[in-house]
Amino acid sequence: MTSALPTSALPSATCPTVLPGEDHATSPADGSEPGNIYTIPAEKVVTSKGATTQTDAPAPSTAPNTHEEGQWSFNTTRDERAYGLTAEQCDAAFPGLFTEIDRAIEYRNKIGKITPDDVDISWKEHGAVRAAIIDQQLYVLETKFSGSGVGSLRGLSLLHAIHRAIITSPSPIPNVEFSFSTTDIADPKNRRHSIWALTRTEEQEEKWLMSDFGYWSWPNDVVGAYEQIRREIAINEMDFADKKKQVVWRGALNTNSIRKNLLSVTANKDWADVEAMQWIDTNSTAGNGVTSNSIPIPGHCQYQFVIQTEGNSYSGRGKYLQNCNSVVIMHKRTWLEPHHPLLIPSGPSQNIVEVETDFSDLEEKISFLLQNPKQAQRIAKNGIDAFRDRYLTPAAQACYWRRMLGSWADVSFVPEEWEIDEMTGTRTIRGMPFESFV
DSSP states (O other): SSSOOOOGGOOOOOOOOSSSTOTTTTTOOOOOOOOOOOOOOOEEETTTTTTTTEOOOOOOOOOOOTTSOOOOOOHHHHHHTTTTHHHHHHHHHHTTHHHHHHHHHHHHHHHHOBGGGGOOOOTSSSSSOOOOOOOTEEEEEEEEEEEEEEHHHHHHHHHHHHHHHHHHHHSOOOOOOEEEEEESSSSTTTTOOOEEEEEEOOTTTOEOOOGGGGEEEEEHHHTTHHHHHHHHHHHOOOOGSSSSSEEEEOOOOOHHHHHHHHHHTTTOOHHHHHHOOOOOOTOSSSGGGGGGOOOOOHHHHTEEEEEEETTOSSSHHHHHHSSSSSSSEEEBBSSOOTTTOOOOOOOTTOOOEOOOOOTHHHHHHHHHHHHHHHHHHHHHHHHIIIIIIIISSSSHHHHHHHHHHHHHHTBOOOOOOEEEEEEEEEESSSSHHHHHHH
16 A cells, blocks of 8 residues: 555645635625634644654643743643733744734735725624724724524624733733624625635635634534633544544535535435524524534534535634544635645645545545555544644734734724714724723
């Protein structure tokens, strides 16, 4: 047996780009709204000098580890929920995480600073929030949501994540004003608006990619809060060799035609447990809108292979499934999201398996991996080392938000703090404090 995927099955090392929003099950393609701690015997850590070493995982602690020489290293057992890492610690712990932010800064330095017009959301019919941070307080300035409720729940999740990044920051967050989209596609008409987005195409250089709302909570009872799901997965996780030797997927078919291709390719295959869910109420955000064939997220981890039908492992429910000790299979990407530079589809560090967009080579890839279980297990382990135990930790998300806020401020205008009554000269704070808004 060989130790690598066959030549015909090898994905290109150059991965252009993924359809947005893994299992944003009721989101139309135009972007409108639809209605335990991990125990690692010898854990990889990255020092602030970037060296990779091996160390025994210590008992969980709320305080960062300091070596005798004063060198701090990220340890996922202890630090996965260390929300208050310094900027230097974030750089040491998560190299490559901020590539998208650095790209966006470089673009703004070429075209000029962000202006108040850039954060205006009057052009967006729904699915947008305008906010500001003034003296470490988060204010909501404007919201635009439809009646389905999904957009508002996404908006709340994003605001909560931003708020946590602010209140846990070891250093002050600069005053800044910004706007973000809650829809899968922020700017469907491609009018080049500089808004924070969940995804972007390669040519949409003006978009700033933010962390997904699901890193706080997915607005559906079938999934739940991100940290809760991570704990449930960890408690119920099993050895890779003991998992079901199948690929698993559950989702709604009305999101895109790619999902129909998946069902066609996997129909009546003994290596696949792939089914479509029927949503009784497409506007429902509760678990009772799903038929009995749904599988809770920890249940997906009982399989050796999990599918991301949007090709993007980190939007929507995909980030939850990446916490499984399973091989993640995704198709070639057409959209980008914050973690895309970290996806490795081939080589010794391979952490995903990439297939054609129509899933035409899925059976070939699965057959090879089933015949080469050590290869499959290595890919799964690379995935959890990179993502579950590092880049998808809550600590990483807090670091990402603070880097984004600070970087945006570096290339943006200074926001106005007060609204002034021209007749009386009375000053009123702009917007509503986040605590009042929620």
